[in-house]
Amino acid sequence: MTPIRPLKTVLKTLGNPPRLFKRSIAAASVPVILAAIMMMSVSAVPVFALEADPDEKERLENCERNLCRTVLNKDPANGNLSCKISKTWNRSKIKKGAGTKSLKWGYGDAKCNLDLKLNRKQVQIAMSSKKHKVFFDPHTITCQVETEGGTKPVNVTLNPTLKFKNGKVRKVTLKVKKIEGPTMLRSLIWSTVNLEKTLGIFHGQMVEEINEFLHHKCPERHG
Numbered sequence: 254m255t256p257i258r259p260l261k262t263v264l265k266t267l268g269n270p271p272r273l274f275k276r277s278i279a280a281a282s283v284p285v286i287l288a289a290i291m292m293m294s295v296s297a298v299p300v301f302a303l304e305a306d307p308d309e310k311e312r313l314e315n316c317e318r319n320l321c322r323t324v325l326n327k328d329p330a331n332g333n334l335s336c337k338i339s340k341t342w343n344r345s346k347i348k349k350g351a352g353t354k355s356l357k358w359g360y361g362d363a364k365c366n367l368d369l370k371l372n373r374k375q376v377q378i379a380m381s382s383k384k385h386k387v388f389f390d391p392h393t394i395t396c397q398v399e400t401e402g403g404t405k406p407v408n409v410t411l412n413p414t415l416k417f418k419n420g421k422v423r424k425v426t427l428k429v430k431k432i433e434g435p436t437m438l439r440s441l442i443w444s445t446v447n448l449e450k451t452l453g454i455f456h457g458q459m460v461e462e463i464n465e466f467l468h469h470k471c472p473e474r475h476g
Contacts, residue, residue, distance in 0.1 A: 337366075
């Protein structure tokens with residue numbers, strides 16, 4: 254695992270004063286946030302910016318349908334749900350989302366790919382049990398982020414856990430294991446991960462979005 258550079262070292266490298274710390278790391282937070290969004294909210298309609306795959310929207314919709322059929326007990330609880338999905342965001346969409354957290358997005362567009370795998374039986378148990386935890390196998394999200402120096406690759410490997418109570422998600426733990434990419438982005442992402450661990454600045458939104466998907470979007474669209 255890449256060592257986490259001390260916060261003072263990161264700030265010194267960037268030339269930003271401590272009071273702007275949250276804004277300075279906002280750009281690097283996106284791969285982590287996108288990873289969560291891709292894994293937990295596959296139903297979101299993509300916004301095309303970087304050249305999106307021709308079947309991007311179709312694959313997202315298929316993945317949503319298959320996941321919802323599992324959630325609604327319409328398919329046998331056998332094996333894994335498997336989806337190869339991608340999402341593309343334009344700069345304005347990312348900037349708007351960052352602004353809801355009083356953060357600043359300083360880069361361009363972003364595109365991420367994910368091979369999602371999820372045990373169907375665990376999902377159905379979680380939806381019907383008083384308490385249950387769903388453990389994801391390690392997943393690697395591969396992203397391309399536009400910067401002033403060109404498009405840069407950023408890969409995030411995480412091992413998420415969802416804690417359910419009475420069929421609803423109560424806690425999301427991303428468990429980021431490895432980050433690959435340019436040194437500055439990598440250092441900033443690790444700092445963002447630590448910020449999420451200590452302050453949970455994205456946790457409430459993730460929990461809300463997942464429960465909205467499981468208990469409202471799935472029944473409305475695929476019930």
